[in-house]
Amino acid sequence: MKVLLCGDFEPGEREQWLEALAAVLPQARWLDLDDARADAAAVHAAVVANPLPGSLAGLPSLRFVQSVWAGVDRLLADPTLPAGIPVARMVDPLMTAAMAETALWAVLSLHRGYFVYADRQRHGLWQAHAQQRAGEVPVLVLGLGAMGSAVASRLSAQGYPVRGWRRADGDLALRRALPHTRIVVNLLPLTPATRGLLDANFFAALPTGASIVNLGRGAHIVDADLLAALDRGHVRHAVLDVFHVEPLPAVHPYWTHRAVTMLPHAAAMTDVQSAAAVVADNLRRFERSEALLNLVDRARGY
C-alpha cells in the first residue's frame, strides 16, 4: 500500500511519524507530496497533519484521508480535498487524557487563584485570598465529543459542578447556562456554526468574574470582545491555547495582558506512538473495506 504522508510538520516531526508508522504498518510505503503526485494512480490513502491547502490536489485515486489532528477545520476548508471521500479525524486516548489534564490544570489554577498568586509573587506581594470549594465553582464545557466528554468527567470527579453544552443543544440552552457558570472550557470543533461563538453577547451573559479556558480553536473567540471584557474586569482571566494566527504575532495584546495565560497550542499534542497505532488500525480497515473509525461528517464539519 502506498500512502501519502504530508502536513504542517515541525522540523524532525515527519521522521518521527515515519518511524512510528513503519513499526506498526511495515508493508506500507510512505510517500511525500512530490513522490505521491509522480505515482498518483497508486495513492489511495493519505495520512495528513493539518496540511496546507492544496496538498491533496493531483491525486485522482485518493479514496481515504486520515488526519493525525483531532480538529479537521483546516483540512475540510481545503477546496482540493476530494468531495465525498471519507475523512477520519484523530481520536487517540493519550491525546484525550492530555487534554483532560490541561483542562484540570487550568480549572484548578483559576478556581484556586494560582494565576493571581503568580502575579503577586512577581510584584513581591504576600497576600492570600479567600478559599472556595470546588463544589462552589460551576464549570461549563462547550463541546461534548471525545475530548469534551473526557474533560467533563475529569472535572466532575474533581468535585466541580459540570454542565456540558453542544451546538445541537441550541442557543437557548447556552443562554440559560451562562449566568450560572464560573469557568467556561471550550472544546467545540470549529465550524461555521461555532466560529465567533464567544463574542461580546456571550461574555455579557456570564456573571462578573467568570473565566474562559479556550482549548478549541482561536476563531471560536472574537478577540476584541474578549479583550474588552477582560479590561472591564467582567471576565477575570483567560487561559488560551489556540489563536486566530499561530504562532501568535508578537504585537498581539494577549502576550502581555495581565489577565491572560497563554500556551503555544500545546494543551494536547498528538502522541506519535499511540496515534500511529490508531492510523494503522484505520488503514488496515480501509484496505479490507471494513468500517472506518472516527469518520468526520463533512457536511457538519467535524
Ligand code: GLV
Ligand atoms: C490540535 O489542535 C488538533 O486538532 O489535533
